[in-house]
Each structure stands twice: as C-alpha cells, then as structure tokens.
Amino acid sequence: MIDLRSDTVTLPTKEMKNAMQAAPLGDDVFVEDPSINALEEKVAAIFGMEKALFCPSGTMTNQIAIKVHVVPGDEVICSRESHVYCYEGGGIASNSGASVRLIEGASGLLTAAQIEANINSDDVHLPNTSLVSLENTSNRGGGVCYAFEEFYKIKDVCQKYGLALHLDGARVYNAIVKNKEDPKKYGAVFDSISVCLSKGLGAPVGSVLLGSNDFIKKARRVRKAFGGGMRQAGMLAAAASYALDNHVERLAIDHDNAQKVLKAGLSNQWVKGALPVETNIVVLLLKNEITNTEFLEKLKKKGILAVGFGPQRVRLTMHLDVSEADVITICEILLSL
Numbered sequence: 001m002i003d004l005r006s007d008t009v010t011l012p013t014k015e016m017k018n019a020m021q022a023a024p025l026g027d028d029v030f031v032e033d034p035s036i037n038a039l040e041e042k043v044a045a046i047f048g049m050e051k052a053l054f055c056p057s058g059t060m061t062n063q064i065a066i067k068v069h070v071v072p073g074d075e076v077i078c079s080r081e082s083h084v085y086c087y088e089g090g091g092i093a094s095n096s097g098a099s100v101r102l103i104e105g106a107s108g109l110l111t112a113a114q115i116e117a118n119i120n121s122d123d124v125h126l127p128n129t130s131l132v133s134l135e136n137t138s139n140r141g142g143g144v145c146y147a148f149e150e151f152y153k154i155k156d157v158c159q160k161y162g163l164a165l166h167l168d169g170a171r172v173y174n175a176i177v178k179n180k181e182d183p184k185k186y187g188a189v190f191d192s193i194s195v196c197l198s199k200g201l202g203a204p205v206g207s208v209l210l211g212s213n214d215f216i217k218k219a220r221r222v223r224k225a226f227g228g229g230m231r232q233a234g235m236l237a238a239a240a241s242y243a244l245d246n247h248v249e250r251l252a253i254d255h256d257n258a259q260k261v262l263k264a265g266l267s268n269q270w271v272k273g274a275l276p277v278e279t280n281i282v283v284l285l286l287k288n289e290i291t292n293t294e295f296l297e298k299l300k301k302k303g304i305l306a307v308g309f310g311p312q313r314v315r316l317t318m319h320l321d322v323s324e325a326d327v328i329t330i331c332e333i334l335l336s337l
C-alpha cells in the first residue's frame with residue numbers, strides 16, 4: 001500500500017533510529033533531559049525566539065498556546081477551516097473556556113482587513129477578543145501558504161488592538177522551504193508558534209511550542225496540567241532533532257511530487273478540478289457522478305490510501321516515505337482509474 005492519507009504516517013528511518021538509541025536521557029519534568037533541552041534550544045534559536053517547549057503533539061502545543069493567551073470568556077479569531085477549530089476536539093471551549101470568531105478565508109488564509117473587521121469593540125455585551133490564530137501552511141486549504149507581507153499587516157492589527165498572535169505551524173517548514181523564508185522572520189512576528197516535527201519532517205512524535213521566556217514558563221505549567229510532562233522522552237527529541245538536521249531541504253521533493261500527482265489527478269475521468277497545490281498536499285475535486293467513498297475504494301483496490309476531505313474532495317499527501325517509484329505508480333493509477 002502507498003499511504004497518502006497524511007504526512008503523519010512516516011516511519012523513522014534507520015539513521016533516525018540510531019540517533020534515538022544514542023540519545024542521552026533524563027527526567028524532562030525536572031527539565032533534566034539533555035536531548036529535550038538541546039532540541040528546545042535548537043528550535044528556539046532557529047526561529048529566533050527566547051524559549052521552546054517540547055510536547056507530544058501539535059494539538060497539545062496549539063491548545064497550550066491558546067490557554068496561555070486567553071482567559072475564559074475571551075474570543076479567538078481563526079479561520080473556519082483551521083485545525084484549532086475543526087480538529088482539536090472542541091479544545092478551545094473545553095480547555096480554555098473561550099469562544100471562536102470564525103472567518104471564511106480564501107483557502108483558509110485570513111487577511112488583516114478581515115481580522116480587523118472581526119475584533120469586538122470594548123463593550124460588556126461582547127466577548128473580549130484577545131487572540132488571533134493563523135495556520136501556515138493551511139491544511140484544509142490544500143497546503144497553501146501565506147504571503148509573508150500579510151503576516152506583517154496582521155501583526156500591525158494585533159498590536160493596534162492589543163491581541164496576541166499565534167501560528168499553528170504544523171507544516172511551517174513546507175512554507176519555509178517552498179518560499180525560501182528565514183524562520184527568524186516568523187519569530188519576529190508571532191507571539192507563539194507551534195512547529196510539528198512529526199509531519200513532513202518525519203519524526204515519529206512531537207511538536208515544539210515557541211515563545212518568550214514568560215510565555216513558555218506558563219506553557220510548561222499548562223503542559224503539566226494537560227498530562228503532557230513526558231519524563232525520559234529524549235529519544236523522541238533526538239528523532240526530532242535528526243529530522244531538523246536531515247529532512248528539511250528534502251521537503252522540496254514532496255512539493256515536486258505533489259505537482260506530478262496533481263497533473264495526473266487532473267487527467268482522471270472522475271476528477272473535475274483541484275485546489276491550488278503549493279506544497280505537499282493535493283486535494284482533488286470529484287465530479288458528481290462519484291462519491292468520495294467510491295473514489296477512495298477504487299484507489300484502495302489499486303494499492304493507494306487517501307482520505308476524504310469534505311464532500312466531493314479527496315486529499316493525497318506527499319511525504320518522506322513516498323519514493324520516486326511510488327510517484328510513478330500513483331500517477332499511472334490516477335491516469336488509468
């Protein structure tokens with residue numbers, strides 16, 4: 001089976017496993033795991049932020065960030081398509097007691113003007129808007145990226161109204177590689193960033209939350225309360241560190257593969273179009289004659305796993321474990337299905 005359901009399905013490489021085996025370990029709740037401490041320092045330095053916190057998942061890093069930024073009754077501005085809203089189990093409400101102001105952004109991307117228009121005025125009737133959460137790349141938007149200029153405009157709006165600005169950077173490295181961005185630019189704009197190491201970068205587990213010293217001190221307390229203190233988890237940090245050293249530049253291969261798969265997909269008889277493909281995600285739009293389930297079943301019979309992504313939409317995600325030969329096979333299957 002060629003598994004294109006997500007870039008989370010990658011398995012650690014032999015070299016990554018060697019790095020994991022060699023990792024010095026300690027108790028991370030006591031801040032004594034050398035491998036985790038080293039990873040946190042490394043990621044903070046890459047993004048030019050003061051401090052980092054290693055966590056089990058991107059859901060946890062996002063939810064911790066939101067909880068630190070808001071108080072119950074506040075409102076978070078995010079895209080209707082955002083992971084923090086769609087796929088984190090209602091965590092904004094249950095963990096932080098906050099409401100959401102959902103914005104319909106083109107491909108899940110928000111503009112500064114949209115954000116400014118959705119900030120509540122200082123009126124006791126209204127929830128207090130305190131946080132803007134963005135996602136780069138936009139998963140439900142098909143892996144599309146923000147133009148960095150828009151981040152600067154959004155930051156200006158946040159500063160004008162005293163709002164915190166969080167980035168769900170589950171796939172921020174795809175954007176960084178695609179647009180040749182300096183990660184430090186992100187550190188200069190966002191108050192907090194969640195970076196996933198377990199997606200395109202290929203680590204088995206783990207995300208890092210970035211912010212100021214004060215923010216991460218509070219985040220560490222919330223991580224403990226969420227049950228995310230992981231003790232001797234340095235092996236996971238070593239895998240993540242290996243991924244950062246060895247798997248960043250190769251994301252460009254996934255992006256090229258996505259273009260090849262897009263081209264083949266658009267020639268498929270059941271496909272009427274696709275979302276714009278900028279990075280590693282291909283979302284095909286199906287004709288009305290076929291359902292997602294039927295199309296996915298046809299792919300599965302030929303040895304390809306993908307996922308439904310809303311009505312008449314199927315997502316195919318490129319990643320570390322999709323080889324050149326796999327791409328040829330995928331394209332042949334899409335052309336003949």
Ligand SMILES: Cc1ncc(COP(=O)(O)O)c(C=O)c1O
Nearest residue numbers: 057058059060083135139168170
């Ligand atoms: C955009 C985005 N944010 C956050 C997450 C959450 O990551 P995790 O699965 O590690 O909780 C995902 C997972 O796919 C994602 O796509």
